[in-house]
Amino acid sequence: MALSSQLLENAVDQLATLPGIGRRTAMRLALDLLRREPHEVVRFSEAVRRLREEVRYCQECCNISDRPVCDICADPGRDRSMICVVEDIRDVIAIENTRQFKGLYHVLGGIISPLDGIGPEDLHTRELFARVAKGGIAEVVLALGATLEGDTTSFYLHRKLGEHGVQVSVIARGISIGGDLEQVDEITLGRSIADRKPYEQSVRR
Protein backbone atom coordinates (compact mmCIF):
# COMPACT_ATOMS: atom_id res chain seq x y z
CA MET A 1 0.00 0.00 0.00
CA ALA A 2 1.72 3.18 -1.17
CA LEU A 3 0.29 6.16 0.68
CA SER A 4 0.36 9.83 -0.26
CA SER A 5 1.90 10.66 3.10
CA GLN A 6 5.02 9.37 4.80
CA LEU A 7 3.68 10.58 8.15
CA LEU A 8 0.59 8.42 7.71
CA GLU A 9 2.67 5.51 6.46
CA ASN A 10 4.91 5.69 9.56
CA ALA A 11 1.98 5.87 11.95
CA VAL A 12 0.24 2.93 10.26
CA ASP A 13 3.49 0.93 10.33
CA GLN A 14 3.92 1.57 14.05
CA LEU A 15 0.29 0.86 14.97
CA ALA A 16 0.52 -2.39 12.99
CA THR A 17 3.35 -3.58 15.28
CA LEU A 18 0.77 -4.02 18.06
CA PRO A 19 -0.31 -7.63 18.59
CA GLY A 20 -3.50 -8.54 16.74
CA ILE A 21 -3.51 -5.29 14.74
CA GLY A 22 -3.11 -5.72 10.99
CA ARG A 23 -2.44 -2.90 8.50
CA ARG A 24 -6.12 -2.46 7.73
CA THR A 25 -7.01 -1.97 11.40
CA ALA A 26 -3.92 0.21 11.89
CA MET A 27 -5.18 2.52 9.15
CA ARG A 28 -8.56 2.75 10.88
CA LEU A 29 -6.84 3.65 14.16
CA ALA A 30 -4.62 6.26 12.46
CA LEU A 31 -7.63 7.93 10.80
CA ASP A 32 -9.44 7.94 14.16
CA LEU A 33 -6.45 9.65 15.81
CA LEU A 34 -6.39 12.21 12.99
CA ARG A 35 -9.99 13.20 13.78
CA ARG A 36 -9.12 14.08 17.38
CA GLU A 37 -7.90 17.35 18.85
CA PRO A 38 -4.09 17.62 18.78
CA HIS A 39 -3.85 17.81 22.60
CA GLU A 40 -5.79 14.54 22.89
CA VAL A 41 -3.29 12.78 20.65
CA VAL A 42 -0.40 14.25 22.65
CA ARG A 43 -1.99 12.82 25.82
CA PHE A 44 -2.30 9.42 24.10
CA SER A 45 1.27 9.46 22.84
CA GLU A 46 2.68 10.63 26.21
CA ALA A 47 0.80 7.96 28.19
CA VAL A 48 2.38 5.27 26.03
CA ARG A 49 5.90 6.74 26.12
CA ARG A 50 5.83 7.38 29.88
CA LEU A 51 4.56 3.87 30.58
CA ARG A 52 7.70 2.36 29.10
CA GLU A 53 10.15 5.01 30.32
CA GLU A 54 8.93 5.37 33.88
CA VAL A 55 7.54 1.92 34.68
CA ARG A 56 8.66 0.56 38.07
CA TYR A 57 8.42 -2.94 39.48
CA CYS A 58 7.79 -4.13 43.03
CA GLN A 59 11.15 -5.06 44.64
CA GLU A 60 9.58 -8.19 46.12
CA CYS A 61 7.26 -9.75 43.55
CA CYS A 62 8.31 -7.90 40.33
CA ASN A 63 4.72 -6.87 39.60
CA ILE A 64 4.25 -3.48 37.93
CA SER A 65 3.90 -0.99 40.79
CA ASP A 66 4.38 2.73 41.28
CA ARG A 67 5.66 2.09 44.84
CA PRO A 68 8.92 0.25 45.69
CA VAL A 69 6.86 -2.49 47.38
CA CYS A 70 3.37 -3.21 45.97
CA ASP A 71 0.18 -3.18 48.05
CA ILE A 72 -0.05 -6.98 48.16
CA CYS A 73 3.56 -7.49 49.30
CA ALA A 74 3.14 -4.67 51.86
CA ASP A 75 -0.09 -6.17 53.28
CA PRO A 76 0.68 -7.67 56.75
CA GLY A 77 -2.43 -9.88 56.45
CA ARG A 78 -0.99 -12.05 53.64
CA ASP A 79 0.55 -15.50 54.19
CA ARG A 80 4.25 -14.90 53.51
CA SER A 81 5.08 -18.62 53.34
CA MET A 82 3.31 -19.10 49.99
CA ILE A 83 4.30 -17.68 46.63
CA CYS A 84 2.09 -17.99 43.55
CA VAL A 85 4.10 -17.67 40.31
CA VAL A 86 2.24 -16.04 37.39
CA GLU A 87 3.05 -14.70 33.94
CA ASP A 88 1.89 -11.10 34.29
CA ILE A 89 -0.23 -8.57 36.16
CA ARG A 90 -3.43 -9.81 34.48
CA ASP A 91 -3.06 -13.15 36.24
CA VAL A 92 -2.57 -11.42 39.61
CA ILE A 93 -5.84 -9.52 39.02
CA ALA A 94 -7.66 -12.71 37.95
CA ILE A 95 -6.49 -14.71 40.97
CA GLU A 96 -7.18 -11.84 43.40
CA ASN A 97 -10.73 -11.73 42.02
CA THR A 98 -11.25 -15.37 43.09
CA ARG A 99 -10.40 -14.45 46.75
CA GLN A 100 -9.02 -18.00 47.06
CA PHE A 101 -5.35 -17.14 47.55
CA LYS A 102 -3.98 -15.33 50.58
CA GLY A 103 -0.25 -15.70 49.92
CA LEU A 104 2.14 -13.54 47.90
CA TYR A 105 2.84 -13.49 44.17
CA HIS A 106 5.83 -13.57 41.92
CA VAL A 107 5.36 -12.06 38.47
CA LEU A 108 7.67 -13.51 35.81
CA GLY A 109 6.87 -10.83 33.20
CA GLY A 110 6.41 -13.47 30.48
CA ILE A 111 6.93 -17.20 29.94
CA ILE A 112 9.69 -19.24 28.35
CA SER A 113 9.14 -19.29 24.60
CA PRO A 114 12.10 -20.48 22.51
CA LEU A 115 10.30 -19.55 19.27
CA ASP A 116 10.09 -15.93 20.41
CA GLY A 117 13.65 -16.04 21.75
CA ILE A 118 12.50 -15.72 25.37
CA GLY A 119 14.57 -17.76 27.81
CA PRO A 120 14.54 -17.96 31.65
CA GLU A 121 17.10 -15.14 31.87
CA ASP A 122 14.64 -12.77 30.15
CA LEU A 123 12.12 -13.32 32.95
CA HIS A 124 12.17 -12.44 36.66
CA THR A 125 13.36 -15.95 37.55
CA ARG A 126 16.55 -14.92 39.37
CA GLU A 127 14.47 -12.76 41.74
CA LEU A 128 12.23 -15.77 42.45
CA PHE A 129 15.15 -18.05 43.30
CA ALA A 130 16.60 -15.31 45.54
CA ARG A 131 13.30 -15.01 47.42
CA VAL A 132 13.14 -18.76 47.99
CA ALA A 133 16.84 -18.93 48.95
CA LYS A 134 16.21 -16.34 51.71
CA GLY A 135 14.04 -18.99 53.41
CA GLY A 136 10.60 -18.88 55.04
CA ILE A 137 8.80 -20.15 51.92
CA ALA A 138 6.87 -23.38 52.46
CA GLU A 139 5.21 -23.69 49.04
CA VAL A 140 5.50 -22.26 45.56
CA VAL A 141 2.29 -22.55 43.48
CA LEU A 142 2.87 -22.48 39.73
CA ALA A 143 -0.15 -20.80 38.09
CA LEU A 144 0.90 -20.60 34.43
CA GLY A 145 -1.22 -21.17 31.34
CA ALA A 146 -1.92 -24.76 30.25
CA THR A 147 0.05 -24.25 27.04
CA LEU A 148 3.32 -25.65 25.69
CA GLU A 149 5.13 -22.51 26.87
CA GLY A 150 3.41 -22.58 30.26
CA ASP A 151 4.30 -26.25 30.76
CA THR A 152 7.91 -25.63 29.68
CA THR A 153 8.21 -22.78 32.17
CA SER A 154 6.62 -24.85 34.96
CA PHE A 155 9.01 -27.73 34.25
CA TYR A 156 12.04 -25.43 34.38
CA LEU A 157 10.92 -23.72 37.60
CA HIS A 158 10.05 -27.04 39.24
CA ARG A 159 13.52 -28.40 38.52
CA LYS A 160 15.34 -25.27 39.72
CA LEU A 161 13.15 -24.82 42.82
CA GLY A 162 13.69 -28.48 43.71
CA GLU A 163 17.32 -27.55 44.42
CA HIS A 164 16.02 -25.29 47.20
CA GLY A 165 13.95 -28.06 48.83
CA VAL A 166 10.72 -26.08 48.62
CA GLN A 167 7.36 -27.74 47.90
CA VAL A 168 6.22 -26.93 44.36
CA SER A 169 2.58 -27.34 43.30
CA VAL A 170 0.65 -26.63 40.10
CA ILE A 171 -2.92 -25.31 39.91
CA ALA A 172 -5.47 -27.99 38.93
CA ARG A 173 -6.36 -28.65 35.32
CA GLY A 174 -9.69 -30.22 34.47
CA ILE A 175 -13.10 -29.43 33.09
CA SER A 176 -14.48 -25.96 33.73
CA ILE A 177 -17.19 -25.60 36.35
CA GLY A 178 -20.48 -25.29 34.47
CA GLY A 179 -18.84 -26.98 31.48
CA ASP A 180 -20.49 -29.67 29.34
CA LEU A 181 -18.47 -32.88 28.96
CA GLU A 182 -18.99 -33.18 25.20
CA GLN A 183 -17.56 -29.72 24.62
CA VAL A 184 -14.31 -30.39 26.47
CA ASP A 185 -11.26 -31.25 24.35
CA GLU A 186 -10.04 -34.81 24.78
CA ILE A 187 -6.67 -33.97 26.32
CA THR A 188 -8.31 -31.98 29.11
CA LEU A 189 -10.95 -34.66 29.59
CA GLY A 190 -8.35 -37.46 29.69
CA ARG A 191 -6.29 -35.51 32.20
CA SER A 192 -9.31 -34.82 34.38
CA ILE A 193 -10.11 -38.56 34.47
CA ALA A 194 -6.53 -39.47 35.38
CA ASP A 195 -6.54 -36.75 38.08
CA ARG A 196 -9.90 -37.80 39.57
CA LYS A 197 -10.31 -37.56 43.33
CA PRO A 198 -12.59 -39.05 46.02
CA TYR A 199 -16.08 -37.57 45.87
CA GLU A 200 -15.87 -36.32 49.46
CA GLN A 201 -12.87 -34.17 48.50
CA SER A 202 -14.48 -32.85 45.34
CA VAL A 203 -17.45 -31.08 46.88
CA ARG A 204 -17.03 -27.30 46.66
CA ARG A 205 -16.58 -25.71 50.05
Next chain:
Amino acid sequence: MALSSQLLENAVDQLATLPGIGRRTAMRLALDLLRREPHEVVRFSEAVRRLREEVRYCQECCNISDRPVCDICADPGRDRSMICVVEDIRDVIAIENTRQFKGLYHVLGGIISPLDGIGPEDLHTRELFARVAKGGIAEVVLALGATLEGDTTSFYLHRKLGEHGVQVSVIARGISIGGDLEQVDEITLGRSIADRKPYEQSVRR
Protein backbone atom coordinates in the same frame (compact mmCIF):
# COMPACT_ATOMS: atom_id res chain seq x y z
CA MET B 1 -10.08 -2.62 37.53
CA ALA B 2 -7.84 -1.01 40.17
CA LEU B 3 -4.23 -1.37 39.07
CA SER B 4 -1.08 -1.18 41.14
CA SER B 5 0.29 1.48 38.80
CA GLN B 6 -1.15 4.80 37.71
CA LEU B 7 1.22 4.80 34.71
CA LEU B 8 -0.24 1.50 33.54
CA GLU B 9 -3.77 2.66 34.29
CA ASN B 10 -3.24 5.81 32.16
CA ALA B 11 -1.76 3.88 29.25
CA VAL B 12 -4.60 1.33 29.31
CA ASP B 13 -7.18 4.15 29.51
CA GLN B 14 -5.63 5.85 26.48
CA LEU B 15 -5.24 2.67 24.41
CA ALA B 16 -8.88 1.83 25.19
CA THR B 17 -9.98 5.09 23.51
CA LEU B 18 -9.05 3.54 20.14
CA PRO B 19 -12.05 2.26 18.16
CA GLY B 20 -12.69 -1.46 18.64
CA ILE B 21 -10.20 -1.73 21.53
CA GLY B 22 -11.73 -2.64 24.90
CA ARG B 23 -9.94 -2.48 28.25
CA ARG B 24 -8.92 -6.14 28.08
CA THR B 25 -7.25 -5.69 24.70
CA ALA B 26 -5.77 -2.37 25.81
CA MET B 27 -4.09 -4.16 28.72
CA ARG B 28 -2.64 -6.72 26.31
CA LEU B 29 -1.28 -3.91 24.11
CA ALA B 30 0.20 -2.08 27.11
CA LEU B 31 1.97 -5.24 28.35
CA ASP B 32 3.31 -5.81 24.83
CA LEU B 33 4.71 -2.26 24.72
CA LEU B 34 6.32 -2.83 28.13
CA ARG B 35 8.25 -5.79 26.75
CA ARG B 36 9.87 -3.67 24.03
CA GLU B 37 13.06 -1.65 24.11
CA PRO B 38 12.46 1.94 25.30
CA HIS B 39 13.63 3.43 21.98
CA GLU B 40 11.09 1.31 20.12
CA VAL B 41 8.26 2.69 22.25
CA VAL B 42 9.56 6.25 21.72
CA ARG B 43 9.44 5.63 17.96
CA PHE B 44 5.86 4.35 18.27
CA SER B 45 4.77 7.28 20.42
CA GLU B 46 6.48 9.85 18.16
CA ALA B 47 4.94 8.42 14.98
CA VAL B 48 1.46 8.86 16.47
CA ARG B 49 2.11 12.37 17.85
CA ARG B 50 3.74 13.62 14.65
CA LEU B 51 0.93 12.24 12.49
CA ARG B 52 -1.58 14.49 14.22
CA GLU B 53 0.68 17.52 14.67
CA GLU B 54 2.27 17.60 11.24
CA VAL B 55 -0.42 16.13 8.99
CA ARG B 56 -1.01 18.11 5.81
CA TYR B 57 -3.87 17.92 3.31
CA CYS B 58 -3.89 18.37 -0.47
CA GLN B 59 -5.06 21.92 -1.30
CA GLU B 60 -7.25 20.55 -4.08
CA CYS B 61 -8.91 17.34 -2.89
CA CYS B 62 -8.28 17.48 0.90
CA ASN B 63 -6.70 14.01 0.88
CA ILE B 64 -3.88 13.45 3.37
CA SER B 65 -0.71 14.38 1.49
CA ASP B 66 2.80 15.47 2.42
CA ARG B 67 2.89 17.75 -0.64
CA PRO B 68 0.69 20.85 -1.13
CA VAL B 69 -0.97 19.14 -4.11
CA CYS B 70 -1.26 15.32 -4.03
CA ASP B 71 0.03 13.02 -6.77
CA ILE B 72 -3.45 12.38 -8.19
CA CYS B 73 -4.41 16.06 -8.39
CA ALA B 74 -0.99 16.87 -9.88
CA ASP B 75 -1.30 14.14 -12.56
CA PRO B 76 -1.93 15.81 -15.99
CA GLY B 77 -3.41 12.52 -17.27
CA ARG B 78 -6.51 12.68 -15.05
CA ASP B 79 -9.94 13.86 -16.25
CA ARG B 80 -10.37 17.17 -14.42
CA SER B 81 -14.10 17.43 -15.24
CA MET B 82 -15.07 14.60 -12.86
CA ILE B 83 -14.87 14.59 -9.08
CA CYS B 84 -15.50 11.47 -7.02
CA VAL B 85 -16.51 12.30 -3.44
CA VAL B 86 -15.35 9.82 -0.78
CA GLU B 87 -15.22 9.59 2.99
CA ASP B 88 -11.49 9.08 3.55
CA ILE B 89 -8.15 8.03 2.07
CA ARG B 90 -9.04 4.32 2.30
CA ASP B 91 -11.78 4.84 -0.27
CA VAL B 92 -9.37 6.62 -2.62
CA ILE B 93 -7.02 3.62 -2.37
CA ALA B 94 -9.89 1.15 -2.94
CA ILE B 95 -11.22 3.00 -6.00
CA GLU B 96 -7.72 3.52 -7.44
CA ASN B 97 -7.20 -0.24 -7.14
CA THR B 98 -10.19 -0.83 -9.45
CA ARG B 99 -8.54 1.28 -12.20
CA GLN B 100 -12.10 2.23 -13.28
CA PHE B 101 -11.98 5.93 -12.41
CA LYS B 102 -9.77 8.45 -14.17
CA GLY B 103 -11.11 11.68 -12.68
CA LEU B 104 -10.15 13.52 -9.50
CA TYR B 105 -11.26 12.92 -5.91
CA HIS B 106 -12.62 14.97 -3.08
CA VAL B 107 -12.04 13.58 0.41
CA LEU B 108 -14.62 14.68 2.98
CA GLY B 109 -12.64 13.40 5.98
CA GLY B 110 -15.74 11.75 7.44
CA ILE B 111 -19.50 11.59 6.88
CA ILE B 112 -22.46 13.40 8.40
CA SER B 113 -23.38 11.64 11.63
CA PRO B 114 -25.72 13.57 13.94
CA LEU B 115 -25.33 10.91 16.67
CA ASP B 116 -21.58 11.55 16.76
CA GLY B 117 -22.09 15.32 16.51
CA ILE B 118 -20.57 15.47 13.01
CA GLY B 119 -22.28 17.97 10.73
CA PRO B 120 -21.43 19.19 7.19
CA GLU B 121 -19.29 22.02 8.62
CA ASP B 122 -16.98 19.42 10.26
CA LEU B 123 -16.19 17.92 6.85
CA HIS B 124 -14.39 19.30 3.79
CA THR B 125 -17.68 20.28 2.19
CA ARG B 126 -16.94 23.99 1.77
CA GLU B 127 -13.82 23.10 -0.25
CA LEU B 128 -15.96 20.87 -2.50
CA PHE B 129 -18.50 23.59 -3.22
CA ALA B 130 -15.65 26.03 -3.93
CA ARG B 131 -14.13 23.59 -6.46
CA VAL B 132 -17.46 23.18 -8.22
CA ALA B 133 -18.17 26.94 -8.12
CA LYS B 134 -14.87 27.59 -9.94
CA GLY B 135 -16.40 25.76 -12.93
CA GLY B 136 -15.12 23.12 -15.34
CA ILE B 137 -16.73 20.26 -13.43
CA ALA B 138 -19.21 18.21 -15.51
CA GLU B 139 -20.05 15.48 -12.98
CA VAL B 140 -19.71 14.78 -9.29
CA VAL B 141 -19.83 11.06 -8.39
CA LEU B 142 -20.90 10.37 -4.80
CA ALA B 143 -19.12 7.21 -3.61
CA LEU B 144 -20.14 7.01 0.03
CA GLY B 145 -21.05 3.92 2.07
CA ALA B 146 -24.56 2.47 1.70
CA THR B 147 -25.37 3.30 5.32
CA LEU B 148 -27.77 5.74 6.96
CA GLU B 149 -24.92 8.22 7.43
CA GLY B 150 -23.67 7.73 3.87
CA ASP B 151 -27.18 8.24 2.48
CA THR B 152 -27.69 11.36 4.63
CA THR B 153 -24.42 12.83 3.40
CA SER B 154 -25.25 12.00 -0.24
CA PHE B 155 -28.67 13.64 0.12
CA TYR B 156 -27.13 16.80 1.59
CA LEU B 157 -24.43 17.04 -1.07
CA HIS B 158 -26.89 16.35 -3.88
CA ARG B 159 -29.13 19.19 -2.70
CA LYS B 160 -26.28 21.69 -2.28
CA LEU B 161 -24.53 20.70 -5.52
CA GLY B 162 -27.85 21.06 -7.36
CA GLU B 163 -27.58 24.80 -6.72
CA HIS B 164 -24.44 24.79 -8.86
CA GLY B 165 -26.14 23.05 -11.76
CA VAL B 166 -23.63 20.21 -11.87
CA GLN B 167 -24.62 16.62 -12.67
CA VAL B 168 -24.56 14.47 -9.53
CA SER B 169 -24.44 10.67 -9.70
CA VAL B 170 -24.22 7.89 -7.11
CA ILE B 171 -22.26 4.64 -7.47
CA ALA B 172 -24.47 1.61 -8.17
CA ARG B 173 -25.84 -0.50 -5.35
CA GLY B 174 -26.82 -4.10 -5.95
CA ILE B 175 -25.70 -7.66 -5.41
CA SER B 176 -21.96 -8.30 -5.24
CA ILE B 177 -20.33 -9.91 -8.23
CA GLY B 178 -19.80 -13.58 -7.35
CA GLY B 179 -22.56 -13.26 -4.74
CA ASP B 180 -25.29 -15.83 -4.14
CA LEU B 181 -28.83 -14.47 -4.23
CA GLU B 182 -30.00 -16.25 -1.09
CA GLN B 183 -27.21 -14.66 0.96
CA VAL B 184 -28.08 -11.10 -0.05
CA ASP B 185 -30.12 -9.06 2.46
CA GLU B 186 -33.63 -8.23 1.24
CA ILE B 187 -33.17 -4.45 1.07
CA THR B 188 -30.20 -4.81 -1.28
CA LEU B 189 -32.00 -7.46 -3.31
CA GLY B 190 -35.18 -5.35 -3.55
CA ARG B 191 -33.14 -2.35 -4.63
CA SER B 192 -31.25 -4.37 -7.24
CA ILE B 193 -34.56 -5.58 -8.73
CA ALA B 194 -35.96 -2.03 -8.84
CA ASP B 195 -32.70 -0.79 -10.42
CA ARG B 196 -32.55 -3.58 -13.04
CA LYS B 197 -31.24 -2.66 -16.48
CA PRO B 198 -31.43 -4.08 -20.01
CA TYR B 199 -29.28 -7.20 -20.39
CA GLU B 200 -27.23 -5.64 -23.16
CA GLN B 201 -26.13 -2.88 -20.78
CA SER B 202 -25.36 -5.27 -17.96
CA VAL B 203 -22.61 -7.31 -19.60
CA ARG B 204 -19.22 -6.50 -18.07
CA ARG B 205 -16.95 -4.74 -20.48
